[in-house]
Amino acid sequence: MNIDVVILAAGQGSRMRSKLPKVLHDLAGKSLLKHVIDTAQQLEHTHLQVIIGHGADLVKERFVNEDIQWITQQQQLGTGHAVQQALPFLKEDSITLILYGDVPLTRLSTLKSMVSLVTEQSIALLTVELDDAAGYGRIVRSASGSVTAIVEHKDADTAQLNIREINTGILAVKSSHLREWLPKLSNNNAQGEYYLTDIIEMAANQGIEIKTVHPDSEQEVQGVNNRLQLSDLERWFQLCQARELQEQGVTLKDPSRFDLRGEITVGTDVIIDTNVIFEGKVSIGDNVTIASNCIISDSSIGDNVEIKANSILEQASVAADCVIGPFARLRPGSQLAEKAKIGNFVETKKTIIGEGSKVSHLSYIGDAEIGSGVNIGAGTITCNYDGVNKFKTKINDGAFIGSNTSLVAPVTIGKEATVGAGSTITREVSDNNLAVARGKQKNITSWQRPVKKS
Numbered sequence: 173m174n175i176d177v178v179i180l181a182a183g184q185g186s187r188m189r190s191k192l193p194k195v196l197h198d199l200a201g202k203s204l205l206k207h208v209i210d211t212a213q214q215l216e217h218t219h220l221q222v223i224i225g226h227g228a229d230l231v232k233e234r235f236v237n238e239d240i241q242w243i244t245q246q247q248q249l250g251t252g253h254a255v256q257q258a259l260p261f262l263k264e265d266s267i268t269l270i271l272y273g274d275v276p277l278t279r280l281s282t283l284k285s286m287v288s289l290v291t292e293q294s295i296a297l298l299t300v301e302l303d304d305a306a307g308y309g310r311i312v313r314s315a316s317g318s319v320t321a322i323v324e325h326k327d328a329d330t331a332q333l334n335i336r337e338i339n340t341g342i343l344a345v346k347s348s349h350l351r352e353w354l355p356k357l358s359n360n361n362a363q364g365e366y367y368l369t370d371i372i373e374m375a376a377n378q379g380i381e382i383k384t385v386h387p388d389s390e391q392e393v394q395g396v397n398n399r400l401q402l403s404d405l406e407r408w409f410q411l412c413q414a415r416e417l418q419e420q421g422v423t424l425k426d427p428s429r430f431d432l433r434g435e436i437t438v439g440t441d442v443i444i445d446t447n448v449i450f451e452g453k454v455s456i457g458d459n460v461t462i463a464s465n466c467i468i469s470d471s472s473i474g475d476n477v478e479i480k481a482n483s484i485l486e487q488a489s490v491a492a493d494c495v496i497g498p499f500a501r502l503r504p505g506s507q508l509a510e511k512a513k514i515g516n517f518v519e520t521k522k523t524i525i526g527e528g529s530k531v532s533h534l535s536y537i538g539d540a541e542i543g544s545g546v547n548i549g550a551g552t553i554t555c556n557y558d559g560v561n562k563f564k565t566k567i568n569d570g571a572f573i574g575s576n577t578s579l580v581a582p583v584t585i586g587k588e589a590t591v592g593a594g595s596t597i598t599r600e601v602s603d604n605n606l607a608v609a610r611g612k613q614k615n616i617t618s619w620q621r622p623v624k625k626s
């Protein structure tokens with residue numbers, strides 16, 4: 173069965189007080205709309221249609237590579253009017269699933285069970301009971317319990333206002349039914365809008381059953397209207413992700429200070445301290461320890477790695493038994509072989525560090541290939557950039573680079589070669605040689621310190 177997913181995203185979201193369209197605000201590193209799209213795309217045989225209005229161009233730009241039918245709703249005359257715009261695009265014999273660009277966390281399983289309930293004789297409606305139903309459309313049921321209508325808060329009478337079962341807005345229905353009912357909507361109501369919700373009464377009057385589905389949690393159907401709701405939902409979502417990792421055996425020192433903005437895979441006995449942020453795709457092996465305040469993006473980390481506090485890894489790959497930080501920065505293309513060590517205030521970029529090699533303190537190593545068993549002294553810098561072009565530094569196995577060395581690339585240091593501290597190396601150093609490239613020390617015996625003038 174084809175599923176036409178219609179996502180409503182034309183509203184301004186003025187309570188966000190933002191120049192960015194509401195649906196482009198991020199939750200867990202991904203825009204609200206992207207959450208909805210990603211979930212919908214996991215249903216089979218879907219065709220996505222997004223109704224846009226406010227900030228339409230900005231929204232479209234974000235999804236240029238996705239197979240989406242964009243439909244512009246020039247004036248926002250109500251949810252029914254919004255879905256009307258999609259009518260010409262609905263497939264002949266499909267089910268239409270209506271979602272909202274600002275309701276990001278609805279689960280796939282919920283959507284699947286809704287779609288499975290739709291027939292020529294039934295509609296599926298997602299409803300939930302709330303302690304405080306203020307503002308929502310109320311689900312009106314007959315004495316026998318069947319749904320007969322949805323009444324919007326502003327149109328409800330006193331008895332209806334006491335109903336706690338509310339409309340989440342999400343529903344699934346045969347497209348042929350929408351073709352029949354939507355043209356009959358009127359805006360004769362308290363808000364002067366074309367309410368999508370009015371189709372429920374039309375259906376009930378025709379003897380079509382309204383089957384209700386309920387989400388596992390309220391947050392699954394929570395819309396975002398302001399930044400407070402956005403952060404509440406973010407925290408809830410992060411806590412869910414944290415719980416999931418804890419169930420997989422990860423130690424989180426404080427699950428309320430854990431952020432995953434992407435996807436993570438973890439081995440056994442991983443320990444993550446407070447305020448660690450993961451972004452993009454991250455994989456972590458067994459027995460890994462990550463101390464506080466680290467940011468790890470799109471990186472892979474092998475077994476038994478220790479990442480000390482305040483380290484930042486971006487598109488880095490770290491093999492087993494490495495030690496990183498504190499205060500290390502591994503930029504894109506940093507590849508560490510087993511047992512390598514990157515110490516404090518060391519920055520690496522597009523660099524291969526061989527097995528057991530150490531860059532322990534205060535260095536910049538960029539565009540470099542470093543063999544195994546190399547020791548790079550404190551303060552060593554690869555001068556990889558002449559202001560226009562970048563050049564490579566190659567350091568072969570077993571080399572020892574003295575502290576505060578400048579390696580002016582392109583340059584090669586041979587196997588087991590030694591560079592004296594404070595050298596500026598501009599030419600190749602052969603295997604096993606010692607290179608010293610610095611001014612000679614002079615000791616002046618008759619030196620007088622200047623005296624202060626009165």
Ligand code: UD1
Nearest residue numbers: 180181182183248249250251254308309339340341367368
């Ligand atoms: C709607 C439902 C209400 C439900 C509530 C759940 C209707 C008439 N009411 O009310 O029963 O309890 O959602 O949150 O459907 N939109 C458009 N174009 C429009 C109008 C709205 O794209 O012309 C989009 C908005 O951007 C928004 C969503 O549809 O994301 C909901 O619209 P909104 O006006 O907020 O509906 P509610 O009054 O909250």
Ligand code: CA
Nearest residue numbers: 307395396397
């Ligand atoms: Ca709303």
